[in-house]
Amino acid sequence: MSLTDYRVLAGPEGYLPPAAATQGITLPEKGGALVEGKVVLGTYAMEQIAEKLLNAKNPVFFPGPLLLWAWKEGVAEKAKALKEMAEAAGAKIIPMPDYRPKYPMINPDIEINPNHPNLTIWHNKIDVCVFAGVHCHYANVALKIIRGGTDCYTIALCGEAGHEDAMISLRDVGLSELQQLTEIIKQKKEGAK
Amino acid sequence: MIEQTVVDPRHLFFDAPKETEFITGSEAVREAIRRANVDMAISYPITPQSESMHLVGDLFAEGYIKEYFRGENEFAVMSSVAGAAMGGVRVFTATGGPGTLRAFENFSTWAGARLPIVCAFMTRGVNSPLTIQPDTIEMASMLDTGIMMLHAETAQDLHDMILRAFMIAEKTDVHIPVGVFVDGFFVTHTRDKVDIAPKNIKLPPYNPYSAPVPVMDMENVPFRQMRDPFVMKSNFISYAAHASWQQEVLAAAERSRKYIDQYLGGLIETENQDAEIMLVTSGTAVSQSREAMAMARAEGLNVGLVKIKSIRPFPEEEIKKIARNAKAVIVPEFNRVGWLAREIKSVVEDTTKVVAGPRVFGGMTMPPELILDEIRRCSV
Numbered sequence: 307m308s309l310t311d312y313r314v315l316a317g318p319e320g321y322l323p324p325a326a327a328t329q330g331i332t333l334p335e336k337g338g339a340l341v342e343g344k345v346v347l348g349t350y351a352m353e354q355i356a357e358k359l360l361n362a363k364n365p366v367f368f369p370g371p372l373l374l375w376a377w378k379e380g381v382a383e384k385a386k387a388l389k390e391m392a393e394a395a396g397a398k399i400i401p402m403p404d405y406r407p408k409y410p411m412i413n414p415d416i417e418i419n420p421n422h423p424n425l426t427i428w429h430n431k432i433d434v435c436v437f438a439g440v441h442c443h444y445a446n447v448a449l450k451i452i453r454g455g456t457d458c459y460t461i462a463l464c465g466e467a468g469h470e471d472a473m474i475s476l477r478d479v480g481l482s483e484l485q486q487l488t489e490i491i492k493q494k495k496e497g498a499k
Numbered sequence: 500m501i502e503q504t505v506v507d508p509r510h511l512f513f514d515a516p517k518e519t520e521f522i523t524g525s526e527a528v529r530e531a532i533r534r535a536n537v538d539m540a541i542s543y544p545i546t547p548q549s550e551s552m553h554l555v556g557d558l559f560a561e562g563y564i565k566e567y568f569r570g571e572n573e574f575a576v577m578s579s580v581a582g583a584a585m586g587g588v589r590v591f592t593a594t595g596g597p598g599t600l601r602a603f604e605n606f607s608t609w610a611g612a613r614l615p616i617v618c619a620f621m622t623r624g625v626n627s628p629l630t631i632q633p634d635t636i637e638m639a640s641m642l643d644t645g646i647m648m649l650h651a652e653t654a655q656d657l658h659d660m661i662l663r664a665f666m667i668a669e670k671t672d673v674h675i676p677v678g679v680f681v682d683g684f685f686v687t688h689t690r691d692k693v694d695i696a697p698k699n700i701k702l703p704p705y706n707p708y709s710a711p712v713p714v715m716d717m718e719n720v721p722f723r724q725m726r727d728p729f730v731m732k733s734n735f736i737s738y739a740a741h742a743s744w745q746q747e748v749l750a751a752a753e754r755s756r757k758y759i760d761q762y763l764g765g766l767i768e769t770e771n772q773d774a775e776i777m778l779v780t781s782g783t784a785v786s787q788s789r790e791a792m793a794m795a796r797a798e799g800l801n802v803g804l805v806k807i808k809s810i811r812p813f814p815e816e817e818i819k820k821i822a823r824n825a826k827a828v829i830v831p832e833f834n835r836v837g838w839l840a841r842e843i844k845s846v847v848e849d850t851t852k853v854v855a856g857p858r859v860f861g862g863m864t865m866p867p868e869l870i871l872d873e874i875r876r877c878s879v
Contacts, residue, residue: 322742327750332757333672371713378708405713407740421740442671442711443613443747450743466709467672470750 314343314473316459323454325446326470333468333477340468340475348476348483355436355461355474356395356491360498362434362459365397368418372465373439374401380481387484388438388463394491397436400426405444420448424455437472438463438479446471463487501562503701505536508666511702512659512762517694524686527654527693528593528619529554531661532564535617536701538588539566543576545598546631547683548621552593573598577605577618584614587707587714589665592616595683596623599637603644609676610645610748613712615668615705616676618646619661621683622782624861626835632862633684635782638810639838641678645748647755648810649763650781651681654691656808663762665702671709673755675748680810682783682833711751752812759809766814767807769821771796774803776877777825779818779843781807784831784865791831791870800878807839815846822847827877829854831870835861 312329327333331343339351359365369388376382392399400418407421414429420440427435435458437445442464449460449471462469463484468477476483506515511534522530528551532540540559542552559567565588570576573594583590594602599620609616620641624634641648649664651657657679664677681687707714759766770792778788785806795802805821807814822828822843830840830853840855847853854877857869 322739325746325750325753327753328746333754407737422736425736441713443674443744444712446711446747446750447740447743450746451739454739466711467670467754 312343314340314453314471316457316473317453318455318457319453321454323450325450331470333470336478339477340470340472342473343470351474351476352487352490355476355487356494358434358459358461358474359395359397359436359491360494364430364432365395365434365436366430366432367392367397367399367436367438368402368440369399369438370402370440370444371404372441374403384481384484385439387481387488391484391488391491394488394495400430402440405441420444423448423452427452427456427458432458434459434461436461436463437469439465442466442469445469500565503699505703506700508702508762511696511700512663515696515700517696519692519694521690522654522693523550523688523690524654524657524681525550525554525688527658528661529558530693530695531658532591533558533698534696534701535591535662535665536589536704537564537591538705539583539590540564541568541570541576541579541583541590541592543570543573543594543598545573545595547623547687548593548595548598548619551619551621551687555591573602574605577602577609580616580618581605581609581612581614584609584616585612585714587705589669589705590616591618593619593621595621596625596631596637597629600625600640603640606641606644606646606676606678611744613674613710613748613751614676615665615674617661617664617668618676618678619657620678620680621687622680623683626861630861633682634834634860634862635680635682635832636834636836636860638680639834639836642811642838642842645752646676646678646811647752649677649679649808650810651679651686652781652783652785652806654686655693657681657686658693658695660763662702665705666762667755667758669705670755670758671711673751673758674711675751675755680782685783756812763808766809766812767805767817769803769805771803772805772821773824775801775826776829776874777803777805777821777827778829778831778870778874779805779807779821780831781810781839782833784833787865787867788831788870790867791874794867794871795874800874802874810842813842813846818843819846819848822849822852825852827854828852829870829873829877830856831865832856832858833860833865834858
């Protein structure tokens with residue numbers, strides 16, 4: 307397979323899937339997004355996210371520390387907007403409160419950990435998940451493990467440059483982008499009635 | 500602190516008026532750091548690096564750097580630098596030769612902890628019998644530490660690569676250390692013309708809150724990662740998490756390619772890139788190769804040159820493409836082991852085209868005639 311043939315698809319991909327960045331998948335520039343490894347317009351990716359969430363059996367949002375604590379101005383508003391999005395999509399919320407590996411294991415009913423995210427996904431039978439407010443390194447560590455061992459479809463709403471290892475990834479997501487995505491979800495949900 | 504104006508990096512690198520100064524490589528390091536908005540620098544002397552960090556110390560005395568001290572040895576310096584970077588400040592240091600090897604464990608730790616440290620390596624011999632003379636053998640040891648590796652040919656390269664390395668290293672999607680390597684003595688202790696921006700401007704400060712890992716926190720990795728999990732746990736979950744972590748460090752280096760393109764004009768530079776015989780090398784061996792190319796072309800031989808600026812990430816596709824069209828690829832090097840020739844052989848489609856030499860080491864210079872002889876042999 308040539309590097310450009312690689313696609314970031316729901317797994318299970320195998321024992322140790324590669325980092326998508328080493329398979330020729332590149333992050334989009336501002337205004338762009340990634341859908342299954344291909345660079346697309348951000349607005350198109352938002353439509354795809356809405357479809358995935360509304361067609362999921364058990365969609366779950368995983369908010370990370372960057373959204374769980376009001377560590378700087380504007381974070382509380384973003385957290386509220388994310389909660390509204392989850393409600394609009396009919397999704398549950400399971401937090402990723404910190405990144406420290408926990409032994410013997412986490413309680414998968416109430417939390418997810420980037421070092422063994424598959425436990426929470428298997429336990430709750432999650433078919434679509436959304437990462438938001440997770441530091442980029444930990445998001446990528448977790449996204450690869452999920453792709454390797456589960457069939458969960460992964461979505462990353464990133465405030466920075468985005469994530470090749472998610473099946474759909476937005477970049478530069480702030481309050482207005484969260485609200486825009488929620489509106490798209492609501493409109494699609496209304497249209498489906 | 501000295502008053503300087505923060506400017507857009509591209510203005511400092513490309514648009515600002517430049518003044519040409521005739522300075523040593525060590526002084527070029529000082530002038531880069533003067534404009535780099537560095538918070539902290541930590542030093543330990545070793546030839547041929549000592550002068551550069553001494554001059555950086557002068558910048559502290561002048562008020563360009565907030566904190567500066569001498570560590571107890573290279574291992575202590577590189578550990579202290581890691582602590583400074585984890586604490587969220589922009590930090591610089593330099594070493595070389597045996598100092599690099601003495602601090603060796605730290606370089607993988609820096610990369611694994613996603614620390615955007617910039618370190619200059621003034622390379623020298625490390626083989627026994629010990630030598631302080633020019634040699635790039637330490638770079639062979641650094642290839643798989645996870646840090647990015649740039650290789651300067653001239654004092655201008657050294658100045659430019661150090662400044663630009665901060666901007667590349669600190670990108671959220673990269674955020675790994677950058678080593679700027681330069682051939683000790685040949686560049687550090689000789690004078691050359693260097694174009695330098697005004698000293699009243701500097702780079703924007705580092706923003707640790709855009710980092711892909713949290714700023715140091717005793718309850719969270721990377722801090723805990725180094726003293727508890729995954730080291731202490733023997734189970735599949737720990738192994739898988741560690742593997743994914745290592746992959747992410749490699750991915751970060753891959754993402755740096757576009758920033759190297761933006762700030763350094765690509766991972767390689769070429770002259771006569773469709774030539775029959777290509778000289779492919781890095782560091783000061785590029786200068787000797789350029790001389791040899793000119794001599795060969797004067798004889799009517801069809802010779803080109805590839806200057807490799809980035810060793811990690813390595814320009815696989817660029818080298819593969821150039822080698823495909825060449826009859827021979829000659830790799831002159833300043834070390835005994837020929838690490839660059841090995842790298843090139845690992846990416847070209849026909850390894851028989853690669854001539855792993857000429858090589859000199861232990862401080863020897865490389866006469867262009869040595870390379871010219873190889874060109875003549877390959878031209879027959």
